[in-house]
Amino acid sequence: MGVLLIVVAGVGMITLGGVAADNPFTVSDSSTDTSTTSGSEDTANEEATPVDEENSTTPSTTESDSEPSDDQVEDDQVEDQPEVNFVPGVRNFDVSIEEFDESSADVEDGFVTPGEHRLLRFDMIIYNVGDADAELGHPENRSDLFEYSDSHNHAHLKGFNKYKILDEAGNEMNAGKKQTFCLRDNFQTRSNASSSAKFDCDYQGISAGWADVYPASLPGQYLVIDDLPDGEYTLQATTNAEGTIDEKCDDDNTVRVDLRINNDTVTVHSSQDDYVKPPSC
Numbered sequence: 001m002g003v004l005l006i007v008v009a010g011v012g013m014i015t016l017g018g019v020a021a022d023n024p025f026t027v028s029d030s031s032t033d034t035s036t037t038s039g040s041e042d043t044a045n046e047e048a049t050p051v052d053e054e055n056s057t058t059p060s061t062t063e064s065d066s067e068p069s070d071d072q073v074e075d076d077q078v079e080d081q082p083e084v085n086f087v088p089g090v091r092n093f094d095v096s097i098e099e100f101d102e103s104s105a106d107v108e109d110g111f112v113t114p115g116e117h118r119l120l121r122f123d124m125i126i127y128n129v130g131d132a133d134a135e136l137g138h139p140e141n142r143s144d145l146f147e148y149s150d151s152h153n154h155a156h157l158k159g160f161n162k163y164k165i166l167d168e169a170g171n172e173m174n175a176g177k178k179q180t181f182c183l184r185d186n187f188q189t190r191s192n193a194s195s196s197a198k199f200d201c202d203y204q205g206i207s208a209g210w211a212d213v214y215p216a217s218l219p220g221q222y223l224v225i226d227d228l229p230d231g232e233y234t235l236q237a238t239t240n241a242e243g244t245i246d247e248k249c250d251d252d253n254t255v256r257v258d259l260r261i262n263n264d265t266v267t268v269h270s271s272q273d274d275y276v277k278p279p280s281c
Contacts, residue, residue, distance in 0.1 A: 083248035085130030088239040089276035121216035128206040135205040154201040162241040176224030185210040249281035
């Protein structure tokens with residue numbers, strides 16, 4: 001398998017898990033760098049692109065230029081509206097052997113069965129690089145979208161993040177489920193974004209220019225790999241997998257990372273252990 005290098009385009013650097021990577025949503029103010037909200041479980045400005053002006057010619061008649069149609073005005077207004085755009089990131093990979101008893105919150109939530117399990121743990125991060133807040137509100141008002149997590153003591157958004165482990169031939173391997181998210185403002189990623197967190201697990205969402213991170217150490221933050229043979233694999237992580245939240249585009253919702261799993265160790269095929277999907281819209 002070749003080495004997968006994921007390069008994040010843009011200006012500036014962001015440090016995730018102690019590793020600096022090119023950052024398309026730079027924080028230029030040191031006072032706002034990775035500030036964490038009190039409710040967390042753990043821890044670009046785009047330049048306007050000038051429109052080319054067409055060379056105007058003097059009309060041969062005395063008629064004035066026609067006004068834009070209603071449809072054209074509507075299209076222009078839609079294009080100018082702020083929109084959400086999520087990109088995912090992953091980091092801090094680790095393989096561990098852990099024991100769970102029948103009273104474990106992980107067992108109660110259905111992540112694992114009682115007994116010993118081999119787990120692939122990693123952080124999952126969602127960046128809102130758009131210019132509009134992703135606002136979901138109170139989970140109790142949207143029972144169709146949320147389910148309660150006993151191990152986390154709050155509601156999680158159902159099916160929001162999905163994960164696959166693929167072998168070298170691209171076949172999906174069997175792996176247990178990984179916990180979904182309570183969407184919240186965890187740390188600020190753009191200096192021009194709101195300096196105060198707006199969303200938490202009681203009133204959920206992710207502000208424009210903010211990110212949400214679920215650390216690998218939390219309950220359910222793993223894939224069960226009991227039956228996975230040692231070898232070369234690709235982790236595929238997708239956010240907003242079911243289109244729960246309308247986005248500017250969804251071409252940048254999946255990040256892929258090449259790994260080697262050997263016994264109780266995992267090696268990432270790169271000089272970095274942090275990966276962020278570059279925005280594509």
